[in-house]
Each structure stands twice: as C-alpha cells, then as structure tokens.
Amino acid sequence: MAQDTEQQARTTRPATPARTLLPLVLPAVAVGVGASLLYIGVSSAAEQLQHVLWGPLPHALGVGPYSVLWMFVMLVATGIAVGLVVWKVPGHAGPDPATTGLNAPALPPLVLPGLLLATALMLAGGPSLGPENPIIAVNVSVAAWLGGRWMRRAPGALWPMLAEAGTIGALFGTPVAAALVISEALAGRPIRGMLWDNLFAPLTAAAVGAMTTTLLFRPAFDLGLPAMGAPHWQDVLAAVVIAPAAALLGLCAVAAFPYVHAAFQRLRHPMLMLPAGGVVLGALAALGGHLTLFKGLAEVSELAHDPAGWTAGQFALMAVVKLAALVVAASSGFRGGRIFPAVFIGTALGLCAHALVPGVPAALGVATAVLGILLAITRQGWVSLFTAAVLVASPAIIALLCIASLPAWLLVTGRPQMQLREDGTPVR
The missing domain is CATH 1.10.3080.10 (Clc chloride channel)
Structure with missing residues (x-):
C-alpha cells in the first residue's frame, strides 16, 4: 500500500508554474x-x-x-x-x-x-x-x-x-x-x-x-555520404557487427590508457612530459599521415569526400594510428577532449568496413562505427547516438543506431572508462 501511494505521488507530481520557469x-x-x-x-x-x-x-x-x-x-x-x-x-x-x-x-x-x-x-x-x-x-x-x-x-x-x-x-x-x-x-x-x-x-x-x-560559425557535421534507402536485413546484421567491433577497439585503447599515462607521469615535469608526447605523436604522424593530425573534423570530411580514394588497409591504419595518438595526447598532458578524434576513428573504421564489404552502405558503416567507438571512449550514450546520427543525412539510420547500440553497450558497460582518478586508477 505504501508503495502504491508513493508511485501515485510520483505520477501525479504537479507541473511547475510558468511564472517559475519564465x-x-x-x-x-x-x-x-x-x-x-x-x-x-x-x-x-x-x-x-x-x-x-x-x-x-x-x-x-x-x-x-x-x-x-x-x-x-x-x-x-x-x-x-x-x-x-x-x-x-x-x-x-x-x-x-x-x-x-x-x-x-x-x-x-x-x-x-x-x-x-x-x-x-x-x-x-x-x-x-x-x-x-x-x-x-x-x-x-x-x-x-x-x-x-x-x-x-x-x-x-x-x-x-x-x-x-x-x-x-x-x-x-x-x-x-x-x-x-x-x-x-x-x-x-x-x-x-x-x-x-x-x-x-x-x-x-x-x-x-x-x-x-x-x-x-556554420560547422559542417553532415559528411555528405550517399543517403541510405529503406533498411534491409543485411543492414541490421552489419550494424550489430560494426558497432561492437568498433567498441572493442575502443576498449583496447581504454585498457592501455592508465599504463601510458603512468609512463608519462614518471617524467614528472610538464617540460618533459609534453615534449615527449610530441615526439611520440610525431612518430605516429609519420606512420599515419597528415590526416591523423588535429581534432579530426576537417579531416573526416576529406575522408568522406572520396571514400574510394583509400584502401581498406589504409583506413584501418589511419584508425589505429589516430586511436594511439588520442591515447598519447590525452596521457601526456595536452589539454583537450576525446570526442572529436573518436569521430575520425569511427569514420575511418566505417569506411574500412565499406571498402571490405561494398554491400555495407558507407553511411551505415560510418554511423555505427562512430557510435561504437564513442560508447567505449566516452560512455555517454546520448551524445554517442546523436553525434553518430548527425554525420549522415538518413532518416533510416536512427532505428539502426538504436539497435546497434544494444550489443555495443553490453560490451562496454561496467568496464573502465578513458578517464582516471587522481590516483591514476580508471573511472568505471
């Protein structure tokens, strides 16, 4: 009876008057x-x-x-x-x-x-x-x-x-x-x-x-990829494979994050940690090319402008190098966030999937891979979902993203995040 009364009180909670909100x-x-x-x-x-x-x-x-x-x-x-x-x-x-x-x-x-x-x-x-x-x-x-x-x-x-x-x-x-x-x-x-x-x-x-x-500022989030038509069964299968695969790659970076951070912390001084981080980032840039530099928003547009301009191996290399660069930059003391680089990583992974299996629409590959990598790195479900959705102009993508988020979330939930406590242990 007490539970019923409490439930009724919650469901009949009065709305706030307009004079309070104005x-x-x-x-x-x-x-x-x-x-x-x-x-x-x-x-x-x-x-x-x-x-x-x-x-x-x-x-x-x-x-x-x-x-x-x-x-x-x-x-x-x-x-x-x-x-x-x-x-x-x-x-x-x-x-x-x-x-x-x-x-x-x-x-x-x-x-x-x-x-x-x-x-x-x-x-x-x-x-x-x-x-x-x-x-x-x-x-x-x-x-x-x-x-x-x-x-x-x-x-x-x-x-x-x-x-x-x-x-x-x-x-x-x-x-x-x-x-x-x-x-x-x-x-x-x-x-x-x-x-x-x-x-x-x-x-x-x-x-x-x-x-x-x-x-x-007129930012351009829509990558201009060909819009999807009505989804098919194979699109559902691709979504529930690509998103968890991207999330798994992101979890590998999350697992390495505290160890890389501890290695830079041993240098103790910012004039040692940050230049050392720059040295490692320079080596990664030499390996992955200039598109793996910067926050990645403009570089994502360049990738999406000509998806056929790179092979699946090149897309995979850029994704892995960018992920390593993200871990190093965040560990060595550079001030910045992880979402924009994660969008580049997801885009490269999605285009890699499209290059490997041409039947996977590029828009679907990109959106689901971005969703998976963002879930692993940020653990922000709504930001991950909406960021992935705004990259591709396709009404059908929302339902597929919601389906893809389920196995990806089961994979990442309860695991460490790419964020540390003051003592260097990962936040869960």
Whole structure:
C-alpha cells in the first residue's frame, strides 16, 4: 500500500508554474550564447594560428607543410609551448586532462586563461584532441562565477547545468542530446516538478548555443555520404557487427590508457612530459599521415569526400594510428577532449568496413562505427547516438543506431572508462 501511494505521488507530481520557469529563460539564453561565443572564439583563433603554422611558415622555410620533418617539428614544438603554459602560467592550465570528462567542476578564475591558451595551442599544433573538455570546463567556471553574482537566489547547481548544456549544444549541434545528458545527471537526484520542467532551462541553453554556432560559425557535421534507402536485413546484421567491433577497439585503447599515462607521469615535469608526447605523436604522424593530425573534423570530411580514394588497409591504419595518438595526447598532458578524434576513428573504421564489404552502405558503416567507438571512449550514450546520427543525412539510420547500440553497450558497460582518478586508477 505504501508503495502504491508513493508511485501515485510520483505520477501525479504537479507541473511547475510558468511564472517559475519564465525567469530562467534570460539566464539560459545568456549562457547558451556565451558558451557558443567562447567556443567560436577559441576555435577561430586556433584555426588562424593553424593556417600560419601549417601553410606560409613551412613554405617560407622551404619545407613541405605535411612532410615528415615538419610534422615532427610542429608536434614537438607544440609540446614545448603547451608545457611552458602548464609550467609557468598561473593555474597551470587546470587539472590533469586524463582526469577530466564532460562533467567538469567549476575552476578558479585564475586557471581559465592558461587553460584556454593551452587548448588553442594544442588545436593549432596538431595533437589528436578536440576542444570539448576544456571549453566545457571554462564555460562552467565562468557561468558559476558570474551567475553566483548576478542571481544570488538561483540554485548553485543551475549555472553548471546551463553551461554544460549550452556548450554541448554549441559543440555538436545537438540540443536534444544535451538535454538528455542533463536528464541522465538528474536521474539519481530528487527533483521537483515534472522532468520536462527541470529540462526547460538546459534545453533553452543548448538550443541557443547550437543555433548561435550554426549562424555564426556554420560547422559542417553532415559528411555528405550517399543517403541510405529503406533498411534491409543485411543492414541490421552489419550494424550489430560494426558497432561492437568498433567498441572493442575502443576498449583496447581504454585498457592501455592508465599504463601510458603512468609512463608519462614518471617524467614528472610538464617540460618533459609534453615534449615527449610530441615526439611520440610525431612518430605516429609519420606512420599515419597528415590526416591523423588535429581534432579530426576537417579531416573526416576529406575522408568522406572520396571514400574510394583509400584502401581498406589504409583506413584501418589511419584508425589505429589516430586511436594511439588520442591515447598519447590525452596521457601526456595536452589539454583537450576525446570526442572529436573518436569521430575520425569511427569514420575511418566505417569506411574500412565499406571498402571490405561494398554491400555495407558507407553511411551505415560510418554511423555505427562512430557510435561504437564513442560508447567505449566516452560512455555517454546520448551524445554517442546523436553525434553518430548527425554525420549522415538518413532518416533510416536512427532505428539502426538504436539497435546497434544494444550489443555495443553490453560490451562496454561496467568496464573502465578513458578517464582516471587522481590516483591514476580508471573511472568505471
């Protein structure tokens, strides 16, 4: 009887009045716009620096911009530059990036300039990391600091939630995924009112962040692969094979992650760890080629533009090299996230599957492989699903991705993540 009463209380929970939600609209809009503008600003500055470092500068020196020599020089130089920031700039560019994920704590304001500088240098210099983790950390910190002074009566947890949702929307163009990520965070907490009421402000921030980025920065997530038609039985079979296979490869990298991190930690000083990471990344770039450099979004488009331009072996090599580069970059102290490089890895794996079995549509191979690798590396189900979906313009892909996610999730759930605790043990 008591359980029935409790269940009835949950199902008849009253909705929050509109007068309570309306005051949240302006803060959510402000945070969404601010989160997007910070992402655009850092990305634009890094792209301008990248254009100089990998274009006019090597040409002026009489060196090919993607020659083995220049790739090696640039990656080591980037390690030295980021090492100097971590060593000398106040705040040391934030915590060890191996210990951070999408759910970032608010950092002291003193830390943020160094973290942004280290991120921009990394993005321009070529290590295989994306901007997501540092950008989320900075936006959460700024929102918590300013929001606590602007609206003192608002709950302290509101600002990090808005900043995280706004940044995810800005980064991936998926406001729905951002709201669903927030719903996962709310699942273990007692909430007042209906779930949709609690998602109202984060969804607003995510939608505004995504739209601001789309209007000002115009990111291109759709790879332009041929759209799938109506799915067939063989497509279902391909989906449930490719996604777990990609997840298994990702789990291999996750298993190696704490050991690689411990090896770099033995060097103890950032001016040793980061240049050493640059040396290893330079060797990997020489093996995998220039497409395995950088965060990978532009390089993914190049792969998808001409899927027949590489063999299955070349796609497989690029995927493995990029995965190794991701592990090294995240272990050696470069500030950055893991989602954007994982998209490249999944795309290369999906195109490898298409090259091996031409009957597998390229769009299906790419989407399911991206889903599998993201599930293994991030353990963020909604972000993985929506990121994989936005890469290919095919209405039929959503159902196949949901089916493919089931065996892939059974493979990765309960296993270590590509994130470490302060003592170096993996988070589960």
